[in-house]
Amino acid sequence: MNLKPPTRKDEIIKTAAKLFKEKGYSAVTMRDLASEMGIKAASLYNHIKSKQEILKEIIISLAEEFTKGLQDIQKSNLSNIEKLQEIVKLHVSITSQNTYGMASLNNDWMHLEDNRDYYLKLRYNYENEFRNIIVKGIKNNEIISENEDVMLFSILSTLRSLYLWIPKKEDLDPEELSRQLSQVLINGINKKIN
Amino acid sequence: MNLKPPTRKDEIIKTAAKLFKEKGYSAVTMRDLASEMGIKAASLYNHIKSKQEILKEIIISLAEEFTKGLQDIQKSNLSNIEKLQEIVKLHVSITSQNTYGMASLNNDWMHLEDNRDYYLKLRYNYENEFRNIIVKGIKNNEIISENEDVMLFSILSTLRSLYLWIPKKEDLDPEELSRQLSQVLINGINKKIN
DNA sequence: CAAGCAAACTAACAAGTGTTAGTTTTTTTG
DNA sequence: CAAAAAAACTAACACTTGTTAGTTTGCTTG
Numbered sequence: 402m403n404l405k406p407p408t409r410k411d412e413i414i415k416t417a418a419k420l421f422k423e424k425g426y427s428a429v430t431m432r433d434l435a436s437e438m439g440i441k442a443a444s445l446y447n448h449i450k451s452k453q454e455i456l457k458e459i460i461i462s463l464a465e466e467f468t469k470g471l472q473d474i475q476k477s478n479l480s481n482i483e484k485l486q487e488i489v490k491l492h493v494s495i496t497s498q499n500t501y502g503m504a505s506l507n508n509d510w511m512h513l514e515d516n517r518d519y520y521l522k523l524r525y526n527y528e529n530e531f532r533n534i535i536v537k538g539i540k541n542n543e544i545i546s547e548n549e550d551v552m553l554f555s556i557l558s559t560l561r562s563l564y565l566w567i568p569k570k571e572d573l574d575p576e577e578l579s580r581q582l583s584q585v586l587i588n589g590i591n592k593k594i595n
Numbered sequence: 596m597n598l599k600p601p602t603r604k605d606e607i608i609k610t611a612a613k614l615f616k617e618k619g620y621s622a623v624t625m626r627d628l629a630s631e632m633g634i635k636a637a638s639l640y641n642h643i644k645s646k647q648e649i650l651k652e653i654i655i656s657l658a659e660e661f662t663k664g665l666q667d668i669q670k671s672n673l674s675n676i677e678k679l680q681e682i683v684k685l686h687v688s689i690t691s692q693n694t695y696g697m698a699s700l701n702n703d704w705m706h707l708e709d710n711r712d713y714y715l716k717l718r719y720n721y722e723n724e725f726r727n728i729i730v731k732g733i734k735n736n737e738i739i740s741e742n743e744d745v746m747l748f749s750i751l752s753t754l755r756s757l758y759l760w761i762p763k764k765e766d767l768d769p770e771e772l773s774r775q776l777s778q779v780l781i782n783g784i785n786k787k788i789n
Numbered sequence: 790c791a792a793g794c795a796a797a798c799t800a801a802c803a804a805g806t807g808t809t810a811g812t813t814t815t816t817t818t819g
Numbered sequence: 820c821a822a823a824a825a826a827a828c829t830a831a832c833a834c835t836t837g838t839t840a841g842t843t844t845g846c847t848t849g
Contacts, residue, residue: 409826424705427621431807443808444827452807482785508702511618535784544784550764551775552784558756559749566748581745589783590729590738590746591676603796625837637838638797646837 410448413438415501417455422504422564426456426512457516459505464523466495471530481538485556485587488531490579492560496567497575503564531557556586604642607632609695611649616698616758620650620706651710653699658717660689665724675732679750679781682725684773686754690761691769697758725751750780 407415416437420429431452435442449455470491474484496503510520532553538544544552559582567578601609610631614623625646629636643649664685668678690697704714726747732738738746753776761772 425619425621425702427619428706430805432805440826441828443810443829446808447826508619512622538784545782547778547784548775551772552779554756554760555753555776555779556784558753558760562748562752562756566752570744578745581742582749584741585746585749585783587783587785588739589779589781589785590732590741590750591781591783624835626835634796635798637799637840640838641796 408448413445413448414455414458418459418499418501418505421456421459421509422501426505426509453514456505456509456512459502460510460513460520461516463495463499463502463506464520467491467527468523470495471527475530475534480543481534481541482543482587484534485538486579486583488534489560489583489586490575492563493567493575493579493582496563500564500568507561507564528553528557559586602642607639607642608649608652612653612693612695612699615650615653615703616695620699620703647708650699650703650706653696654704654707654714655710657689657693657696657700658714661685661721662717664689665721669724669728674737675728675735676737676781678728679732680773680777682728683754683777683780684769686757687761687769687773687776690757694758694762701755701758722747722751753780 413434417429417434420433420437423429431442431445435445438445471488474487474491477484477487479487510517510524513520532549535544535549535552539546539549567573570578607628611623611628614627614631617623625636625639629639632639665682668681668685671678671681673681704711704718707714726743729738729743729746733740733743761767764772
């Protein structure tokens with residue numbers, strides 16, 4: 402695995418994602434980025450077309466990764482609850498591998514220019530697929546009959562915030578975190594004796 | 596209630612919060628803000644000291660409101676599960692009244708200059724108080740014996756994301772939303788037949 | 790109506806922005 | 820080792836940024 406060595410462009414994008422996480426796309430200047438790479442700003446342009454291109458690379462590749470992952474889950478014949486558990490794993494896995502990029506995905510997508518609509522379409526479709534799993538789970542008596550949007554919002558908010566949290570717990574392994582998250586998100590925290 | 600009419604400064608802060616939500620603090624210029632107010636950028640400075648002051652007003656007042664709200668809940672003698680339900684209400688209430696400001700609280704706090712450390716202290720204390728309620732709930736057999744940080748993170752992520760979601764559902768009343776959220780966050784979504 | 794004041798204006802500043810052009814240095818490769 | 824390619828550099832551009840100074844407008848009030 403990991404066949405190709407990272408190109409200079411890859412390194413720039415990775416460094417940019419780190420800075421974007423700390424201060425957001427707009428607050429990071431090309432001089433900040435160059436300085437972090439140990440070069441001058443103009444040198445960046447030997448490798449990338451524009452600041453905007455960097456943002457696009459970070460966000461769109463992640464968004465497509467999520468889309469692909471959810472499609473694979475949909476193809477399976479797991480129960481709806483099991484599908485939700487797989488979605489949790491998907492988010493934990495992608496986020497652990499790229500916490501920096503996930504910050505941009507969440508907070509800087511509005512600064513996309515040419516690719517903003519494409520991103521929004523991917524996100525819209527993702528949320529709809531996600532909601533469908535919940536709706537089918539309700540119909541199939543796997544999931545409680547509560548407002549599906551509240552459930553969707555609640556789970557997805559947590560998964561989307563993982564990028565803030567995973568870096569602080571780097572000793573935790575993804576398998577165990579996924580298990581605990583699924584437990585809490587799906588079964589709640591209440592020790593009900595009813 | 597609402598005794599005093601809003602000052603011009605209040606209006607500027609409110610308009611700024613709206614723009615900050617859309618594009619983030621750094622991407623909003625004083626000329627953007629002035630234009631939205633129908634005046635010239637220089638005129639803003641008759642009412643505010645600096646761009647930074649606007650951000651401070653938005654974020655610190657909200658952070659203090661949360662701190663105050665949690666202190667009140669702690670003073671009560673509710674069960675720990677009931678305290679969590681009150682926290683949900685607190686977030687729903689503050690967020691419904693100021694969705695714009697909540698965006699800055701979540702995404703622009705790192706651009707605070709003089710007040711950044713103060714904000715971080717408030718947030719740190721808030722999370723600790725919150726965690727304490729969970730820990731006590733576990734000891735008291737109200738809450739399942741799962742990793743308390745995962746539970747804290749999961750609930751708090753959802754509550755912190757409310758600002759993204761509440762504006763889309765403006766027909767829903769805060770009482771009902773709080774009920775549904777508490778249900779989902781505390782009891783989960785699983786229709787377990789175990 | 791005059792005085793006082795809140796709130797707008799124009800003009801300008803110094804610093805910082807993304808990006809380009811052209812050139813030099815360093816690394817790779819036949 | 821020479822040639823080619825990759826990657827850095829300096830210098831500069833046109834534009835935007837937050838903010839200040841000084842002035843004018845228009846409403847309120849005695």
